[in-house]
Amino acid sequence: MLSPDLLAEAGxxxxxxxxxxxxEGYCAVFPAMERRRTxxxxxxxxxxNLCFECRDCYYACxxxxxxxxxxxxxxxxxxxxxxxxxxxAAPRFVSRLFRRNGLAVGLIAVAAVAIVALLVLALRGxxxxxxxxxxxxxxxxxxxxxxxxxxxSALLLYALGALLVGVVRxxxxxxxxxRELIDARAVVRATRDALGLEYLKGGGAGCTYPDARFxxxxxxxxxxxxxGFLLDLAATTVAAIYHHVLGWQAPYPLGSLPVVLGTVGxxxxxxxxxxxxxxxxxxxxxxxxxxxxxxxxxxxxLLFLTSLTGLxxxxxxxxxxxxxxxAVHLGTVGxLFITLPYGKFAHVAFRYAALVQNSIESRRxxxx
Amino acid sequence: MGVSDRAARTFDVLVVxxxxxxxxxxxxxxRAAAKVLLLEASPEAFRxxxxxxxxxxxxxxxxxxxYLTGAYPEDEFWDDLFRxxxxxxxxRLAGLTIRESADLGEWMARHGIRWQRPLHGTLHLxxxxxxxxxxxxxxxxxxxxxxxxxxxxxxxxxxxxELDIREGRFLSAVVGREGESREIRAKTVILASGGFEANIxxxxxxxxxxxxxFAIRGTPYNQGRVLRQLLDHGARPVGNPREFxxxxxxxxxxxxDGGIVTRLDTIxxxxxxxxxxxxxxxxxxxxxxxxxxxxxxxxxxxxxxxxFSILDSKVMERFMPSVFPAIPAHSVRELALALKLxxxxxxxxxxxxxxxVRPGPYDPSGLDGCRTEGLEPPKSHWALRLDVPPFYAxxxxxxxxxxxxxxxxxxxxxVVMQDDRPAQNVFAAGEIMAGNVLGRGYLAGFGLTxxxxxxxxxxxxxxxxxxx
Numbered sequence: 001m002l003s004p005d006l007l008a009e010a011g012x013x014x015x016x017x018x019x020x021x022x023x024e025g026y027c028a029v030f031p032a033m034e035r036r037r038t039x040x041x042x043x044x045x046x047x048x049n050l051c052f053e054c055r056d057c058y059y060a061c062x063x064x065x066x067x068x069x070x071x072x073x074x075x076x077x078x079x080x081x082x083x084x085x086x087x088x089a090a091p092r093f094v095s096r097l098f099r100r101n102g103l104a105v106g107l108i109a110v111a112a113v114a115i116v117a118l119l120v121l122a123l124r125g126x127x128x129x130x131x132x133x134x135x136x137x138x139x140x141x142x143x144x145x146x147x148x149x150x151x152x153s154a155l156l157l158y159a160l161g162a163l164l165v166g167v168v169r170x171x172x173x174x175x176x177x178x179r180e181l182i183d184a185r186a187v188v189r190a191t192r193d194a195l196g197l198e199y200l201k202g203g204g205a206g207c208t209y210p211d212a213r214f215x216x217x218x219x220x221x222x223x224x225x226x227x228g229f230l231l232d233l234a235a236t237t238v239a240a241i242y243h244h245v246l247g248w249q250a251p252y253p254l255g256s257l258p259v260v261l262g263t264v265g266x267x268x269x270x271x272x273x274x275x276x277x278x279x280x281x282x283x284x285x286x287x288x289x290x291x292x293x294x295x296x297x298x299x300x301x302l303l304f305l306t307s308l309t310g311l312x313x314x315x316x317x318x319x320x321x322x323x324x325x326x327a328v329h330l331g332t333v334g335x336l337f338i339t340l341p342y343g344k345f346a347h348v349a350f351r352y353a354a355l356v357q358n359s360i361e362s363r364r365x366x367x368x
Numbered sequence: 369m370g371v372s373d374r375a376a377r378t379f380d381v382l383v384v385x386x387x388x389x390x391x392x393x394x395x396x397x398x399r400a401a402a403k404v405l406l407l408e409a410s411p412e413a414f415r416x417x418x419x420x421x422x423x424x425x426x427x428x429x430x431x432x433x434x435y436l437t438g439a440y441p442e443d444e445f446w447d448d449l450f451r452x453x454x455x456x457x458x459x460r461l462a463g464l465t466i467r468e469s470a471d472l473g474e475w476m477a478r479h480g481i482r483w484q485r486p487l488h489g490t491l492h493l494x495x496x497x498x499x500x501x502x503x504x505x506x507x508x509x510x511x512x513x514x515x516x517x518x519x520x521x522x523x524x525x526x527x528x529x530e531l532d533i534r535e536g537r538f539l540s541a542v543v544g545r546e547g548e549s550r551e552i553r554a555k556t557v558i559l560a561s562g563g564f565e566a567n568i569x570x571x572x573x574x575x576x577x578x579x580x581x582f583a584i585r586g587t588p589y590n591q592g593r594v595l596r597q598l599l600d601h602g603a604r605p606v607g608n609p610r611e612f613x614x615x616x617x618x619x620x621x622x623x624x625d626g627g628i629v630t631r632l633d634t635i636x637x638x639x640x641x642x643x644x645x646x647x648x649x650x651x652x653x654x655x656x657x658x659x660x661x662x663x664x665x666x667x668x669x670x671x672x673x674x675x676f677s678i679l680d681s682k683v684m685e686r687f688m689p690s691v692f693p694a695i696p697a698h699s700v701r702e703l704a705l706a707l708k709l710x711x712x713x714x715x716x717x718x719x720x721x722x723x724x725v726r727p728g729p730y731d732p733s734g735l736d737g738c739r740t741e742g743l744e745p746p747k748s749h750w751a752l753r754l755d756v757p758p759f760y761a762x763x764x765x766x767x768x769x770x771x772x773x774x775x776x777x778x779x780x781x782x783v784v785m786q787d788d789r790p791a792q793n794v795f796a797a798g799e800i801m802a803g804n805v806l807g808r809g810y811l812a813g814f815g816l817t818x819x820x821x822x823x824x825x826x827x828x829x830x831x832x833x834x835x836x
Binding site: 015016018019020022023024025026037056057059060061062063064066067068069202203204205212213 | 413414420421423482484485499501502503504505506509513622625627628629630631685688689690691692693
C-alpha cells in the first residue's frame with residue numbers, strides 16, 4: 001500500500017509544476033506530466049519511476065524550499081519510488097526488506113558469505129580451504145562445480161522471476177494490458193533511452209549532482225557500472241560455454257576471453273561503483289530521500305565488493321588465500337543475487353517499464 | 369575600520385542588485401579587468417529579483433536556429449515595441465536596445481546559459497523569443513556561477529540603504545548586512561536593483577489601502593529603496609509612478625513570489641464578476657496574450673480588489689492547469705454560496721449573459737464570431753453560454769509583476785539628473801531604467817532584453833570610467 005500522504009504531496013507538487021512547466025527541457029518527467037491535467041495514484045507512480053533523480057529541476061525551481069510552496073520534485077519522487085519497489089516486491093511479505101534496505105542488504109550479504117565459508121569448512125575442512133590449489137579444476141577442489149553453479153543459478157532465476165512478477169503488476173497498474181508491450185518502436189526507443197541514460201543528460205546540461213553545478217560525472221560512472229556488469233555477465237556466459245560445450249575447466253589462463261572480459265568488467269564496476277559511492281557521500285541531502293540513499297549505498301557497496309573480491313581472487317588464485325577468497329566472492333555474489341529484487345537493482349525493471357510507457361504515450365500524443 | 373581594510377573595500381565598480389541586469393553588468397565590467405563587488409539584498413535562496421521568474425528572452429536575429437523557429441528582423445521588433453507602448457518610448461534608447469540585442473543569443477551561451485532545444489520535438493519554441501533551459505532561476509544560477517568564476521565578489525543579504533551622491537558624483541554606499549551597517553567605496557556604481565513592486569507602503573501612496581490586497585509576483589526584496597534614493601538625489605524620473613504591470617492571479621496563492629504558477633488564463637473562457645456578482649469588463653476584447661496584462665489593473669480597481677472567473681464544464685480543459693483546483697458547484701446558486709456572493713445577483717448576471725450570447729463559430733485560437741448582443745459590457749469574442757454544470761470558479765487578485773517608475777538614462781547608461789546632465793559615475797540597468805524604453809504595456813521577454821543590453825553597456829562604461 002502506497003502512503004496516501006505521500007501520494008497527496010506528490011500530487012500537490014505536480015500541480016504546481018504543471019502550472020509552471022519551466023523544467024520541461026530537462027527530462028521525460030515534465031513532458032509526461034504535461035500530457036495530464038490531473039494525476040491519479042498510478043500516474044504518480046509512473047512519473048516517479050520515470051525520474052532519474054538528476055536534480056536539475058530542484059536547483060532550477062524558484063519554489064524549492066525555503067519557498068513556502070516547498071517544491072522538491074526529486075525528493076518526493078524518490079520517496080515514491082522507494083515505496084514502489086516495496087509495494088511491487090514479490091512475494092509481498094518480503095517487502096519489509098525495504099524498510100532499512102541498506103542494512104538488510106548488508107546483513108544478507110554477510111550472512112551469505114558466512115554460510116558459504118561455514119559450508120566449506122564443515123564439508124571440506126580447513127586443510128582444503130587454506131591449501132594452495134593449482135591447475136585445472138583448482139576452484140572445484142574447494143567448492144565442487146555443482147555446489148557453485150546450482151545455488152547461484154537458482155538464486156538468479158528466482159531473482160529474475162520475482163522482479164518479473166513485480167514489473168508485470170506495475171505495468172498492469174500504470175499502463176494496462178501486456179499486449180501494448182508488443183510495440184517494437186516504443187521498445188527500441190525506451191531501450192535507447194535506457195542504454196544511453198538519456199535523462200541523466202539534463203537536456204545537454206548534465207546533472208546537478210553531487211551539488212548545484214552541472215556535471216556529466218554521474219552518467220559516466222553509471223555507464224561504467226552498467227557496462228562493467230554486462231561484461232561480467234558476458235565473462236560468466238563464455239566460461240559456461242567453455243565448461244559445458246568445450247569441456248575446458250576453470251581456472252582459465254590470464255589471456256583467455258572469460259578472464260579478460262571479467263577483469264575489464266570488474267575494473268569498470270570497481271571504478272564506477274566506487275565513483276558513485278564517492279559522489280553520493282558528497283551529494284546534497286536536501287533533494288534526497290534518505291531511504292533511497294541507504295538503498296543506493298547498499299547495492300553499490302555490494303557491487304563494489306563483488307568485483308573487488310573477484311579481482312583479488314584472480315590476482316591471488318595461486319596462493320593459499322584462494323580458498324578463502326573464493327568463498328567470500330561466491331558468498332558476495334550470492335548476497336547480490338538474493339537481494340536483486342529487494343534492493344536498488346529493482347530500478348532497472350521499473351524504470352525500463354516507465355520508459356516504455358513514456359515512449360508509447362509520447363508518440364501517441366505527438367500523433368506520429 | 370583600518371586603513372588597509374578601507375583600501376580592501378574600494379572597488380572599481382559597485383553593482384547594486386542581483387538579477388539579470390546586475391549580473392550582466394558585473395560580468396562585463398569584470399571582463400574589462402575592473403574590480404567588481406555585487407550586492408544582492410536577498411538571501412542566496414531568493415537571489416535574482418524578478419529574473420528568477422523569467423522564461424525567455426526576445427532579441428534581434430536574422431535566421432532560425434536550434435531554439436528559434438525563424439528570423440525576427442529590426443522593423444518587426446520596432447513595430448511590436450511601438451504597438452505595446454503606444455509610442456511611450458525613448459526612440460534612441462529603444463533603437464539601441466533592439467540593435468544591441470542581436471548578439472545576445474551567443475553572448476548568453478558564452479556566459480553559461482543553455483538554450484532549450486526541442487526534446488523529441490514536443491517542446492514549446494517560438495520565433496521571436498528564445499527559451500532558456502530550466503527558466504529564470506537556472507539563468508540566474510548560471511550567471512552567478514560565471515560571475516564568481518570570473519572573479520566578481522558577491523555578497524548576499526546586503527541591502528544598500530544610502531547612497532552618497534554629491535553633484536552627480538557617487539562616493540560611497542551604506543550597506544546593511546547581518547544587523548550592522550558599513551560603508552563601501554567604489555569609483556563607480558551601477559544601480560540594477562529593480563522597481564518597488566514589493567514595497568506596499570510605497571504602492572499605497574498611489575493606491576491607498578487597496579495595495580494591501582495585491583499579490584506581488586516577485587520576492588519581497590524588490591523594495592525600490594535605491595530607486596527612491598536616486599530620485600531623492602535628483603535623478604530625473606521616467607515612467608508613470610502609479611502604473612504597474614499586473615495580471616490576474618489566483619487569490620489563494622502566496623502574498624509574495626508566486627511567480628508564474630498562480631497566474632490564471634481562464635478569463636476569456638467564461639465571465640469575470642466582482643464581489644457584487646457584476647461583470648465589469650469585456651472578457652473577449654482581444655486575443656489573450658494581448659489582453660493578459662490588463663486584468664491585474666482592472667481587478668485592482670474593483671471593490672476589495674477581488675474578482676471571480678466563472679466557467680462551466682465545457683471549457684475546463686482549454687486553459688493551462690491551475691495550482692489550486694477550481695471551486696466546483698452543481699448550480700450557479702450553489703457556486704455563489706461557495707464564493708460568498710449574493711446568489712440571486714450571480715444568477716441574474718449569468719442569466720442575462722446567457723440571453724445575450726449570439727451563436728457563432730467558436731474558435732479560441734482567433735477572434736471568433738461568438739459574441740454578446742445588447743449586453744453592457746459586451747463580451748466580444750468566445751462568448752459561450754454558461755449552461756453545462758458543474759460550474760466552476762477561480763477567485764482572482766491583481767498580481768503585480770513590476771512597476772514602471774524609474775530613472776532616466778542616456779545611451780551610455782548614465783543616470784540623467786534633473787538638470788539634464790548625466791551623472792559622472794552613476795549608471796543604471798534593468799527594471800530601474802526600463803521605463804525609458806518600455807514606458808507602458810508589456811512585451812514578453814523584453815524586460816530581460818533591456819536588462820541584458822543596458823547591463824552590458826553599464827558594465828562596459830563603468831569599467832572604462834573607473835580605470836580611466
